[in-house]
Amino acid sequence: MMKKIPSIDLGRCTECKGCIEIAPTVFCYNVSTGLMEVIEQDEYPEDIVDEAIKDCPEDCISWEECSWTIVK
Numbered sequence: 497m498m499k500k501i502p503s504i505d506l507g508r509c510t511e512c513k514g515c516i517e518i519a520p521t522v523f524c525y526n527v528s529t530g531l532m533e534v535i536e537q538d539e540y541p542e543d544i545v546d547e548a549i550k551d552c553p554e555d556c557i558s559w560e561e562c563s564w565t566i567v568k
């Protein structure tokens with residue numbers, strides 16, 4: 497099964513936090529590392545993440561596809 501996960505290119509991210517304003521349930525700022533993070537969840541709101549991708553001034557958010565298995 498393929499899962500789409502938002503990914504941030506931290507080398508280009510300027511921590512402007514614009515993506516948090518658009519998608520506060522998806523992106524957060526880690527005060528310990530000083531870096532942006534994607535909040536882990538089973539499913540991501542595609543429309544909102546797409547909007548954050550579109551509005552990121554550094555163009556550093558993208559979707560990543562990965563295969564995953566549910567372990568019970």
Ligand code: SF4
Pocket residue numbers: 504508509510511512513514515516532551552553554555556557
């Ligand atoms: S909008 Fe882009 S540059 Fe700004 S904090 Fe989010 S990922 Fe980084």
